[in-house]
Amino acid sequence: MSYTITPLLVGVRNVDQGIMTYQQGYGKRIWLPMWAFLLQEKGGEGRTIIVDTGLDDFINPPEFTEDTGLEALYMDDALAQHGLTVDDIDAVINTHLHDDHCGNNPMFEGKPVYVQRTELECCQHPHPLDYRYEPSFIEDLDIHPVDGDAELFPGISVMATPGHTPGVQAVKVETDDGPVVITGMCCNFSNFPNNGPAVCPGVHFNAFNAYDEIQKLKALRDEGVTILPLHELSLAGKVYG
Numbered sequence: 195m196s197y198t199i200t201p202l203l204v205g206v207r208n209v210d211q212g213i214m215t216y217q218q219g220y221g222k223r224i225w226l227p228m229w230a231f232l233l234q235e236k237g238g239e240g241r242t243i244i245v246d247t248g249l250d251d252f253i254n255p256p257e258f259t260e261d262t263g264l265e266a267l268y269m270d271d272a273l274a275q276h277g278l279t280v281d282d283i284d285a286v287i288n289t290h291l292h293d294d295h296c297g298n299n300p301m302f303e304g305k306p307v308y309v310q311r312t313e314l315e316c317c318q319h320p321h322p323l324d325y326r327y328e329p330s331f332i333e334d335l336d337i338h339p340v341d342g343d344a345e346l347f348p349g350i351s352v353m354a355t356p357g358h359t360p361g362v363q364a365v366k367v368e369t370d371d372g373p374v375v376i377t378g379m380c381c382n383f384s385n386f387p388n389n390g391p392a393v394c395p396g397v398h399f400n401a402f403n404a405y406d407e408i409q410k411l412k413a414l415r416d417e418g419v420t421i422l423p424l425h426e427l428s429l430a431g432k433v434y435g
């Protein structure tokens with residue numbers, strides 16, 4: 195089975211790079227994109243799947259468009275650019291349940307939503323320190339809890355990578371150009387320097403685990419697997435596979 199992957203820009207924030215790279219890059223402002231990844235199966239069942247749904251509060255600062263020539267779109271409009279509506283989506287996979295990755299989940303009521311069971315528990319009973327969880331984003335949805343690594347569909351599997359959050363999962367997708375891994379943890383290409391180890395995500399539940407898990411992603415990249423960091427701006431305009 196083979197898919198194409200199209201990153202849809204459904205929001206953007208202006209933040210400090212240190213949010214991505216633990217103890218590195220502080221003081222550097224960056225545009226932080228929020229992607230919903232559109233997976234479209236070639237042949238087979240012709241499945242259409244969304245990985246992450248962006249922030250419910252739509253954000254597109256005018257300065258972002260001036261700086262980059264890019265424009266974030268509402269989820270509806272982003273899908274429409276590809277001739278799709280919410281009804282065409284067969285399933286949603288959430289890498290994790292921070293608000294910038296599941297804020298538009300309520301639009302997909304009635305669709306199966308795949309998320310790690312551990313992450314569901316975090317979202318339903320959030321620690322006060324982690325303000326990014328909002329239980330209403332997963333209410334009244336057809337949630338399919340996943341326990342650890344699993345194949346969800348032919349050609350699409352998830353890998354538990356705890357550290358950024360307890361239940362974060364990376365998503366591995368087969369394409370005509372080989373496997374592509376959507377990181378699951380919040381990072382950008384600055385987390386993957388050409389020399390030396392990968393840099394731990396700046397936001398984490400357990401920095402040691404997050405460090406270990408991002409080394410595994412870097413090892414995949416070193417083997418030739420394409421890695422798509424969740425908040426990498428240079429994914430704009432690309433189609434993978």
Ligand SMILES: [Zn+2]
Pocket residue numbers: 292294295380424425
């Ligand atoms: Zn994020």
